[in-house]
Amino acid sequence: MNTVPCLKVDGLNVxxxxxxxxxxxxxxxxxxxxxxxxxxxxxxxGSGKSTTGLAVLxxxxxxxxxxxLGNDDVAGANRSELRTLRKRMQMVFQDPYSxxxxxxxxxxxxxxxxxxxxxxxxxxxxxxxxRILESVGLHAGxxxxxxxxxxxxxxxxxxxxxxxxxxxxxxxxxxxxxALDVSTQSQILALLKTIQAESGSAFLLVAHDLAVVRLMxxxxxxxxxxxxxxxxxxxxxxxxxxxxxxAALISAVPFPDPARQRRADRIILGxxxxxxxxxxxxxxxxxxxxxxxxxxxxxxxxxVAVEGGxxxxxxxxxxGPKLDGGSLRPFLREKRVAMVE
Amino acid sequence: xxxxxxxxxxxxxxxxxxxxxxxxxDKVSFSVGRxxxxxxxxxxGSGKSVTMQAAxxxxxxxxxxxxxxxxxxxxxxxxxMSNRDLNRVRGDEIGFIFQEPMSSLNxxxxxxxxxxxxxxxxxxxxxxxxxxxxxxMLDRVHIASAASRAREYPHQFSGxxxxxxxxxxxxxxxxxxxxxxxxxxxxxVTIQARILELLRELQRESGMSVLFITHDLGVVADIARRVxxxxxxxxxxxxxxxxxxARPRHPYTAGLLAAMPQVALERGQxxxxxxxxxxxxxxxxxxxxxxxRCVYRQEGACTTVPVPLEPVAPGQDxxxxxxxxxxxxxxxxxxxxx
Numbered sequence: 001m002n003t004v005p006c007l008k009v010d011g012l013n014v015x016x017x018x019x020x021x022x023x024x025x026x027x028x029x030x031x032x033x034x035x036x037x038x039x040x041x042x043x044x045x046g047s048g049k050s051t052t053g054l055a056v057l058x059x060x061x062x063x064x065x066x067x068x069l070g071n072d073d074v075a076g077a078n079r080s081e082l083r084t085l086r087k088r089m090q091m092v093f094q095d096p097y098s099x100x101x102x103x104x105x106x107x108x109x110x111x112x113x114x115x116x117x118x119x120x121x122x123x124x125x126x127x128x129x130x131r132i133l134e135s136v137g138l139h140a141g142x143x144x145x146x147x148x149x150x151x152x153x154x155x156x157x158x159x160x161x162x163x164x165x166x167x168x169x170x171x172x173x174x175x176x177x178x179a180l181d182v183s184t185q186s187q188i189l190a191l192l193k194t195i196q197a198e199s200g201s202a203f204l205l206v207a208h209d210l211a212v213v214r215l216m217x218x219x220x221x222x223x224x225x226x227x228x229x230x231x232x233x234x235x236x237x238x239x240x241x242x243x244x245x246x247a248a249l250i251s252a253v254p255f256p257d258p259a260r261q262r263r264a265d266r267i268i269l270g271x272x273x274x275x276x277x278x279x280x281x282x283x284x285x286x287x288x289x290x291x292x293x294x295x296x297x298x299x300x301x302x303x304v305a306v307e308g309g310x311x312x313x314x315x316x317x318x319x320g321p322k323l324d325g326g327s328l329r330p331f332l333r334e335k336r337v338a339m340v341e
Numbered sequence: 342x343x344x345x346x347x348x349x350x351x352x353x354x355x356x357x358x359x360x361x362x363x364x365x366x367d368k369v370s371f372s373v374g375r376x377x378x379x380x381x382x383x384x385x386g387s388g389k390s391v392t393m394q395a396a397x398x399x400x401x402x403x404x405x406x407x408x409x410x411x412x413x414x415x416x417x418x419x420x421x422m423s424n425r426d427l428n429r430v431r432g433d434e435i436g437f438i439f440q441e442p443m444s445s446l447n448x449x450x451x452x453x454x455x456x457x458x459x460x461x462x463x464x465x466x467x468x469x470x471x472x473x474x475x476x477x478m479l480d481r482v483h484i485a486s487a488a489s490r491a492r493e494y495p496h497q498f499s500g501x502x503x504x505x506x507x508x509x510x511x512x513x514x515x516x517x518x519x520x521x522x523x524x525x526x527x528x529x530v531t532i533q534a535r536i537l538e539l540l541r542e543l544q545r546e547s548g549m550s551v552l553f554i555t556h557d558l559g560v561v562a563d564i565a566r567r568v569x570x571x572x573x574x575x576x577x578x579x580x581x582x583x584x585x586x587a588r589p590r591h592p593y594t595a596g597l598l599a600a601m602p603q604v605a606l607e608r609g610q611x612x613x614x615x616x617x618x619x620x621x622x623x624x625x626x627x628x629x630x631x632x633x634r635c636v637y638r639q640e641g642a643c644t645t646v647p648v649p650l651e652p653v654a655p656g657q658d659x660x661x662x663x664x665x666x667x668x669x670x671x672x673x674x675x676x677x678x679x
Contacts (some may be wrong), residue, residue, distance in 0.1 A: 043532065044532075059538065065636065140356060154618065179621055181385055182556065183596060183600050183614065183615035183634075185602075186605075186613065186614070187614040189612065208529065209603035211603045249531060252531045253603065256586060257562055258583050259583065270533075
């Protein structure tokens with residue numbers, strides 16, 4: 001690639017002091033998003049996916065690693081540099097009920113970023129508010145109302161309008177639809193696609209739902225206990241996962257068809273997420289992996305290039321069945337696993 | 342036919358609002374047979390949770406009132422039953438699991454003490470026997486080293502483990518009916534899969550009936566034998582799970598399916614959103630409550646008079662509340678076919 005990526009993260013680490021120890025929430029995460037592109041970041045609670053999103057925007061402290069927005073250093077930026085950078089990167093949170101100040105009107109909420117970051121006359125700000133409201137599918141006349149007068153889906157539209165009004169280069173979307181009713185989720189997903197096509201912003205989409213991510217982003221990274229365990233084109237990762245955690249995550253989501261649920265080969269993970277204060281040796285996933293081998297506790301897994309694109313960090317590619325960058329599916333069929341703890 | 346274990350008939354519930362009483366459960370009727378698993382599915386504001394709470398006398402403490410209908414449980418009428426009698430039924434004959442296990446457990450007592458307390462209160466068991474039962478129950482919900490974990494406090498358990506503790510507590514007295522309100526919604530999907538597996542296993546072993554409330558049609562397909570779909574405080578469709586997913590009869594059910602990302606992926610297209618927003622109790626639309634969002638809506642038939650819940654065909658168990666059901670039958674079937 002000779003174009004400069006919109007976002008480039010290298011060796012990102014985030015730690016929290018806990019008691020006398022250090023909680024390693026994000027471990028050596030590297031990722032890249034091109035201009036106007038969407039990358040999905042998938043994982044369950046405790047995977048570090050949201051922490052990664054916050055760290056990229058410097059909304060929390062970074063322990064080490066580099067974060068670049070275009071040609072500019074985010075990780076090393078000082079306070080005034082950050083202020084300039086913030087104009088170019090925004091965030092949409094999961095809960096539209098708590099992310100909008102209830103005492104501000106929609107007009108005030110949307111105007112605030114313009115007042116802080118752009119030197120514009122009031123009339124220009126007002127017309128921008130009207131335009132952005134229409135672009136998220138809300139009447140310009142709603143500007144005088146308060147957040148509580150709107151449904152969850154409408155509030156999320158307001159939050160998106162607020163994030164997009166400065167035409168940012170990068171938007172971190174943290175579970176943007178998971179708090180919404182199913183019937184309205186896809187309205188918001190469609191809106192995000194349209195608005196991205198217009199603005200050319202890059203999206204980092206943080207979500208627990210691989211299906212949502214596959215619909216929204218051509219590439220995905222799967223996180224477990226602070227680490228990226230698999231990356232690749234979303235279709236390949238979803239259809240032919242190369243890491244057992246990815247396969248388990250996909251199989252755990254019930255499909256709305258009882259006949260199919262009855263015959264589904266599900267990988268049921270035993271145990272609980274280990275404490276990030278004291279992560280397992282070798283592969284971090286091995287304590288819950290139904291296919292763990294001796295080597296998994298001894299050595300960190302190699303990063304293996306996967307057929308069809310991407311990388312998986314798993315010993316199964318070099319040991320045991322020696323998948324050698326292939327899909328896990330044939331191996332799973334062979335095992336016919338339906339492991340119950 | 343044997344009498345169902347639980348039978349709701351025309352149950353109606355109201356809650357106060359600044360503009361007077363709002364009907365949030367409107368003449369809801371359905372039943373749960375013995376050894377049955379029934380899912381009530383709906384979105385926010387559908388009335389699914391309030392229906393369940395009202396059925397067992399839990400809306401009055403929250404300011405609501407049951408204004409009509411009946412709830413028969415195992416030969417007893419629960420509407421109008423004294424709190425004292427209701428307390429005996431709840432926890433003994435009917436067990437509960439809620440969405441947020443942390444707020445239902447007391448942080449000041451060990452999990453063993455909390456399960457034992459339920460057994461002592463409802464069964465009059467001795468301390469020693471109740472403790473033994475608590476350990477046995479923790480073991481039954483697959484908590485490893487149950488005897489020692491029983492001495493630990495809720496905060497020492499993960500979210501999934503706490504939900505197992507809640508389940509152990511709910512089934513400790515061998516209830517005839519287990520009511521589970523979104524028990525897996527706050528959990529990660531890999532943990533959810535195990536909780537659903539556990540509920541299926543406990544149901545199979547004990548033969549208890551399960552009334553499961555959820556917003557997730559995937560979960561419904563995974564666990565339900567029969568399904569009740571609610572929208573706008575009413576039942577809009579009910580059928581066996583196999584029938585409902587193969588042949589949804591209500592445009593709302595078909596719409597919910599088409600809106601699911603997994604279903605869309607399977608068909609290689611974008612998910613189809615249901616337009617508009619979920620109907621609200623302060624402004625139920627006239628006629629069919631789903632009509633403002635329905636792509637098949639017809640002026641008149643759908644917009645003027647209330648639509649009754651009727652068998653999909655004479656003599657059938659499946660019910661639907663749609664004025665156009667007969668003519669839409671094939672359209673909807675094709676709409677959800679992969």
